[in-house]
Amino acid sequence: xxxxxxxxxxxxxxxxxxxxxxxxxxxxxxxxxxxxxxxxxxxxxxxxxxxxxxxxxxxxxxxxxxxxxxxxxxxxxxxxxxxxxxxxxxxxxxxxxxxxxxxxxxxxxxxxxxxxxxxxxxxxxxxxxxxxxxxxxxxxxxxxxxxxxxxxxxxxxxxxxxxxxxxxxxxxxxxxxxxxxxxxxxxxxxxxxxxxxxxxxxxxxxxxxxxxxxxxxxxxxxxxxxxxxxxxxxxxxxxxxxxxxxxxxxxxxxxxxxxxxxxxxxxxxxxxxxxxxxxxxxxxxxxxxxxxxxxxxxxxxxxxxxxxxxxxxxxxxxxxxxxxxxxxxxxxxxxxxxxxxxxxxxxxxxxx
Amino acid sequence: xxxxxxxxxxxxxxxxxxxxxxxxxxxxxxxxxxxxxxxxxxxxxxxxxxxxxxxxxxxxxxxxxxxxxxxxxxxxxxxxxxxxxxxxxxxxxxxxxxxxxxxxxxxxxxxxxxxxxxxxxxxxxxxxxxxxxxxxxxxxxxxxxxxxxxxxxxxxxxxxxxxxxxxxxxxxxxxxxxxxxxxxxxxxxxxxxxxxxxxxxxxxxxxxxxxxxxxxxxxxxxxxxxxxxxxxxxxxxxxxxxxxxxxxxxxxxxxxxxxxxxxxxxxxxxxxxxxxxxxxxxxxxxxxxxxxxxxxxxxxxxxxxxxxxxxxxxxxxxxxxxxxxxxxxxxxxxxxxxxxxxxxxxxxxxxxxxxxxxxxxxxxxxxxxxxxxxxxxxxxxxxxxxxxxxxxxxxxxxxxxxxxxxxxxxxxxxxxxxxxxxxxxxxxxxxxxxxxxxxxxxxxxxxxxxxxxxxxxxxxxxxxxxxxxxxxxxxxxxxxxxxxxxxxxxxxxxxxxxxxxxxxxxxxxxxxxxxxxxxxx
Numbered sequence: 001x002x003x004x005x006x007x008x009x010x011x012x013x014x015x016x017x018x019x020x021x022x023x024x025x026x027x028x029x030x031x032x033x034x035x036x037x038x039x040x041x042x043x044x045x046x047x048x049x050x051x052x053x054x055x056x057x058x059x060x061x062x063x064x065x066x067x068x069x070x071x072x073x074x075x076x077x078x079x080x081x082x083x084x085x086x087x088x089x090x091x092x093x094x095x096x097x098x099x100x101x102x103x104x105x106x107x108x109x110x111x112x113x114x115x116x117x118x119x120x121x122x123x124x125x126x127x128x129x130x131x132x133x134x135x136x137x138x139x140x141x142x143x144x145x146x147x148x149x150x151x152x153x154x155x156x157x158x159x160x161x162x163x164x165x166x167x168x169x170x171x172x173x174x175x176x177x178x179x180x181x182x183x184x185x186x187x188x189x190x191x192x193x194x195x196x197x198x199x200x201x202x203x204x205x206x207x208x209x210x211x212x213x214x215x216x217x218x219x220x221x222x223x224x225x226x227x228x229x230x231x232x233x234x235x236x237x238x239x240x241x242x243x244x245x246x247x248x249x250x251x252x253x254x255x256x257x258x259x260x261x262x263x264x265x266x267x268x269x270x271x272x273x274x275x276x277x278x279x280x281x282x283x284x285x286x287x288x289x290x291x292x293x294x295x296x297x298x299x300x301x302x303x304x305x306x307x308x309x310x311x312x313x314x315x316x317x318x319x320x321x322x323x324x325x326x327x328x329x330x331x332x333x334x335x336x337x338x339x340x341x342x343x344x345x346x347x348x349x350x351x352x
Numbered sequence: 353x354x355x356x357x358x359x360x361x362x363x364x365x366x367x368x369x370x371x372x373x374x375x376x377x378x379x380x381x382x383x384x385x386x387x388x389x390x391x392x393x394x395x396x397x398x399x400x401x402x403x404x405x406x407x408x409x410x411x412x413x414x415x416x417x418x419x420x421x422x423x424x425x426x427x428x429x430x431x432x433x434x435x436x437x438x439x440x441x442x443x444x445x446x447x448x449x450x451x452x453x454x455x456x457x458x459x460x461x462x463x464x465x466x467x468x469x470x471x472x473x474x475x476x477x478x479x480x481x482x483x484x485x486x487x488x489x490x491x492x493x494x495x496x497x498x499x500x501x502x503x504x505x506x507x508x509x510x511x512x513x514x515x516x517x518x519x520x521x522x523x524x525x526x527x528x529x530x531x532x533x534x535x536x537x538x539x540x541x542x543x544x545x546x547x548x549x550x551x552x553x554x555x556x557x558x559x560x561x562x563x564x565x566x567x568x569x570x571x572x573x574x575x576x577x578x579x580x581x582x583x584x585x586x587x588x589x590x591x592x593x594x595x596x597x598x599x600x601x602x603x604x605x606x607x608x609x610x611x612x613x614x615x616x617x618x619x620x621x622x623x624x625x626x627x628x629x630x631x632x633x634x635x636x637x638x639x640x641x642x643x644x645x646x647x648x649x650x651x652x653x654x655x656x657x658x659x660x661x662x663x664x665x666x667x668x669x670x671x672x673x674x675x676x677x678x679x680x681x682x683x684x685x686x687x688x689x690x691x692x693x694x695x696x697x698x699x700x701x702x703x704x705x706x707x708x709x710x711x712x713x714x715x716x717x718x719x720x721x722x723x724x725x726x727x728x729x730x731x732x733x734x735x736x737x738x739x740x741x742x743x744x745x746x747x748x749x750x751x752x753x754x755x756x757x758x759x760x761x762x763x764x765x766x767x768x769x770x771x772x773x774x775x776x777x778x779x780x781x782x783x784x785x786x787x788x789x790x791x792x793x794x795x796x797x798x799x800x801x802x803x804x805x806x807x808x809x810x811x812x813x814x815x816x817x818x819x820x821x822x823x824x825x826x827x828x829x830x831x832x833x834x835x836x837x838x839x840x841x842x843x844x845x846x847x848x849x850x851x852x853x854x855x856x857x858x859x860x861x862x863x864x865x866x867x868x869x870x871x872x873x
Contacts, residue, residue, distance in 0.1 A: 215723075219723055219724050219726075220718070220722055220723060220724060221714065221717065221718035221721060221722060221723075221724055222722070224707070224711075224718075224724055227700075227702060227703065228700045228703060228707075228711050230702070231700040231701055231702035231703060232696075232697070232699070232700045232701060232702075234696070234697040235696075235697050235698055235699060235700055236700075237666075238666065238690055238692055238697055238698060239711060239712045239766070240685065240712070241711075241712075298700070298701075298702035299702055
């Protein structure tokens with residue numbers, strides 16, 4: 001400290017430097033978080049196995065079913081995690097999901113477009129909505145909560161307008177419309193390939209998305225800066241981080257993943273109706289929050305969000321097997337979400 | 353008189369030596385930081401007592417204790433000869449800040465009444481006493497306007513009014529006029545004198561030396577949590593305060609040569625006709641050579657801070673700028689880095705120490721600008737930790753685990769690692785311990801020596817004396833001629849010179865004569 005005249009000290013070799021550098025408080029807290037989620041998931045599995053009739057809950061078929069049922073929530077929640085990490089909120093993704101699926105249906109079945117162009121249109125629409133959200137948030141500086149609350153309704157209105165509130169099914173097109181058989185097969189094949197062990201196609205898509213978002217959040221410059229911007233926007237501005245560009249990217253990716261989930265669900269179910277996606281807002285937010293992302297920004301992981309979605313899917317599945325009634329499902333998922341935040345506060349305070 | 357009633361109620365015969373505020377051995381430590389370290393202070397009723405001291409000397413803590421916002425660890429406070437528990441009895445004191453703590457969504461009248469509505473559920477109206485109070489303060493005509501819609505000067509009068517309405521005795525003015533116009537300042541000082549004449553205890557905390565000399569009866573100097581000197585009578589001059597504030601604080605580092613460092617020939621920075629769009633400064637010409645450390649000095653509200661921030665591109669300006677060989681805003685964006693005074697805006701609380709250090713880097717830490725090179729980030733962080741002597745067991749610890757001084761070193765490291773040709777620092781050692789201060793000065797000199805230029809915004813003269821080659825004083829948005837810091841034998845001499853430059857342009861008669869931008873030395 002007091003040797004003013006000494007030259008710059010020698011640089012430590014990289015290997016030696018990492019001694020005593022292994023576990024930081026933050027990494028430990030993140031570890032506790034994921035560990036806690038794994039324990040919660042195990043407890044829920046044990047409880048449902050005990051409560052349910054033999055050979056209903058803890059079976060391979062049911063596990064595969066859970067994997068499929070969580071995939072929609074997980075994919076959109078992974079996109080939402082980016083938006084939350086950068087310190088914003090998106091409430092419009094559920095409606096983007098609805099618009100995307102309706103656009104594919106209408107353009108393909110009613111307008112007679114090739115399926116590939118119809119899908120392109122749906123993704124383009126998602127990019128437009130994401131861009132409008134980001135523009136209003138970054139350029140006009142309107143809080144994202146208000147922006148996306150509004151754009152969500154605009155998008156929903158558009159969906160109703162475009163669909164004419166009709167349910168569409170490519171296998172049974174309206175009178176006078178023809179849908180080529182090869183396109184129907186290709187489209188349904190997006191979610192219904194016969195894979196070994198009956199693994200659902202959507203789980204493969206989900207895994208791919210999770211790997212990409214996981215890379216973004218923990219291994220990319222983009223993710224590093226998203227965390228910085230979300231952690232302290234004022235400092236990010238002084239450091240000249242590309243805040244506007246990155247927020248555009250986060251909102252667009254979130255919308256795109258909503259469109260992807262919509263397309264895959266349409267392909268799996270085989271039909272589409274304009275109300276699709278309306279009920280997604282809560283479970284997707286719940287997955288992100290249970291996964292440990294901070295609504296204040298700057299914190300969130302792909303593995304956490306994925307675990308959050310898994311926990312919710314197991315609970316929904318288990319309660320359904322017990323024929324518990326849907327109100328109980330609402331009770332439990334609401335309680336679990338709040339409990340997750342309470343536990344989070346607790347572990348955070350332990351760290352201090 | 354502002355409050356005739358209050359004056360009439362106090363019997364002049366009892367107004368002997370016990371009347372006033374008496375503080376004995378006031379002590380307040382925050383961990384190892386001794387904010388107040390046994391401070392003694394006496395403020396007589398009927399006088400304006402000036403309080404001066406460098407940032408971090410303990411002034412704000414003293415105000416917080418008197419305002420009842422925090423409790424002292426030990427010490428006695430007496431008001432008019434009786435013990436006064438400031439935390440319990442907060443009605444006795446009024447604090448007039450630069451930005452008063454009022455309710456912007458309520459009207460002026462509601463602000464005056466709020467907190468004293470009583471228990472009735474109905475809306476209360478102004479009583480006659482409050483009306484006359486507001487008339488005295490010249491705020492009655494705006495009684496029904498929202499506080500948000502009236503100027504700051506009126507906010508402060510509302511604050512005074514609130515205090516008078518609850519019979520407060522002690523008035524603390526904390527840098528009250530940094531954001532006021534000259535006319536408004538004059539009015540505020542008039543009211544301060546009225547409050548004092550009415551037998552109240554009035555304390556004025558200010559960095560504006562000329563105003564302290566002009567408006568106070570005595571000035572106490574505070575340093576390192578104790579009162580070091582009291583200036584009154586003959587000794588109460590601007591030069592006296594300026595020298596007293598800095599005496600014995602800065603010695604030139606004996607290991608540093610007293611000759612000027614080798615300056616490069618190249619231009620580091622050139623500003624021509626540099627003007628703030630918001631009017632904080634106008635028509636400034638400045639030339640900084642490579643290798644120089646230039647300090648911009650000025651009190652809050654003078655435009656000095658805004659000038660320094662504008663050099664890094666964080667204020668709206670017009671005029672020409674040249675950084676190295678490039679010009680315009682792109683030159684600023686690529687050639688400058690700013691470290692703000694407030695660590696809340698210079699660090700990322702959710703990142704580790706190491707990640708904070710490399711937070712401004714891009715392709716240097718990511719292959720193709722995409723995939724992070726974690727090992728490389730760690731190596732850079734370790735190099736910076738050693739070079740900056742950051743006291744951290746591991747660079748993977750949260751940034752909050754560091755002391756203020758070490759956090760500041762991390763903030764500066766994060767800016768320096770980008771290698772900007774102009775490093776812009778806002779109060780680089782504010783809230784920093786002495787040891788870290790030395791380290792930071794060493795790093796600044798080292799960086800300048802490697803062919804860069806530094807521009808620092810300073811409010812403390814010792815900092816200028818220890819680090820800068822040239823010092824400019826900003827006053828009323830105009831830049832003085834440069835002071836060659838090396839030519840001043842001691843910090844007191846430099847302080848006197850700076851104070852003179854500050855005073856020159858605030859003198860109303862002189863300020864009107866020279867055109868904008870010309871120096872008034």
